[in-house]
Amino acid sequence: MSHSICKNIKQIEQEIGNTQLVVVSKYRSLPELQEVYDCGHRHFGENRVQELTSKYENLPKDIQWHLIGHLQSNKVKYIAPFVYLIHSIDSLKLLKEVDKEGKKHQRVIPFLFQLHIAQEETKFGLSETELLELLQDPEYTSLLQVSCKGLMGMASNTEDINHVKKEFEFLNSLYLKLKDQYNFDTLSMGMSGDYLTAIDAGSTVIRVGSKVFSDH
Numbered sequence: 001m002s003h004s005i006c007k008n009i010k011q012i013e014q015e016i017g018n019t020q021l022v023v024v025s026k027y028r029s030l031p032e033l034q035e036v037y038d039c040g041h042r043h044f045g046e047n048r049v050q051e052l053t054s055k056y057e058n059l060p061k062d063i064q065w066h067l068i069g070h071l072q073s074n075k076v077k078y079i080a081p082f083v084y085l086i087h088s089i090d091s092l093k094l095l096k097e098v099d100k101e102g103k104k105h106q107r108v109i110p111f112l113f114q115l116h117i118a119q120e121e122t123k124f125g126l127s128e129t130e131l132l133e134l135l136q137d138p139e140y141t142s143l144l145q146v147s148c149k150g151l152m153g154m155a156s157n158t159e160d161i162n163h164v165k166k167e168f169e170f171l172n173s174l175y176l177k178l179k180d181q182y183n184f185d186t187l188s189m190g191m192s193g194d195y196l197t198a199i200d201a202g203s204t205v206i207r208v209g210s211k212v213f214s215d216h
Contacts, residue, residue, distance in 0.1 A: 005032065006039040008212050012195075016206065019199050022066050024191075024209030026051060030058055032213060037063065045087075045207050049075040056082055068152075068188075068207050070124050073097040080104070086111040087152040087188050087207075090124050092134055095146055102145025110149050112188055115174065117167040118156040125153065128174055135182065150186035150204075151175050155194055164194050168201035175202070 012021055022045040025033050033044065037060055046052035047069030056065055064084035071088050079086075080101035089095050089111045102109040113134070116125030126134065131151075134140055153171040155164040168189050175187045190198025190206040198206060 004215050005035045005212060008214065009036065009039050009041055012208060012211060015196065016199055019203060020205040022068070022188075022205060022207045023212050024068065024207050025055065026069075026209065028209075028213060030055070033059055036212065043084075045209075049078050052083075053078045066207075076101050077104075080109060081107075083109065085149065085186075088112070088114045088124065089148075090114045090116075090126055092137060092140055095140065095143065099143040099145045108145050108147050110147050112150050112152040112186060113148060115151055115153045115171055117153040117171050119158075120156060131174075135178070148182060148184070150179075150184035150188070152188035154191070155189070155198075161194070161197055165197050165201060168194075168198050168203070172202035 009023070020043060022043045023036050023041055024045045026047045033055065042062060043064050043066060045066040045068040046055065049067070049071070052065060052067060065082065066085045066087055067079055067083055068087045071086060071094060073094050076097045080098065086098065086109065089098070098109050098111065113131055114125040115131060116127060151171060151174065153167070155167045158164065171189055172187060175184060178184060186205055187203050188205040188207065189203045192208050192211040195206040195208055
């Protein structure tokens with residue numbers, strides 16, 4: 001058992017103050033995740049539904065599971081009973097599916113709208129215009145089993161930290177513009193390579209994996 005996981009978590013938590021750390025657990029073994037849990041940490045993030053459900057079944061039930069990867073409509077039913085927060089809602093169609101499953105399980109499912117802020121075409125997300133249209137859509141406002149907590153974004157995969165900073169600042173300005181009107185309290189941005197930049201730009205939740213599990 002390595003002591004570095006606990007040490008890494010404590011170190012990150014010192015750096016980030018009140019920002020919420022979500023430990024990204026993809027491809028990590030159950031013993032590694034149990035170790036994160038034993039350090040007192042409860043917020044875990046998974047990219048893939050299949051991996052998330054199997055870990056949910058095999059780990060303590062008070063873990064708060066965040067789905068941070070792209071979500072397909074046909075997979076919503078597997079996580080609907082227990083997911084703590086879905087970070088990656090990028091269409092009304094997907095949200096209607098989450099609402100439907102929320103109804104079945106008699107729970108309101110919290111989520112974030114994912115914004116496309118990066119240069120890469122491969123990343124998912126809504127544009128600012130699409131988001132503003134969606135927030136006004138009567139079909140959206142009539143959904144009762146979902147609750148939007150805020151926004152999520154992934155910066156471009158680049159070494160240019162100023163570029164990353166601009167993308168985060170853009171997302172933060174959009175978040176601040178909508179925050180009071182829609183009762184937002186969550187801005188999820190920043191990963192292992194850029195979380196300090198994200199926090200400087202206003203992030204309230206960071207998603208960190210490799211930095212937690214590394215031996216350095």
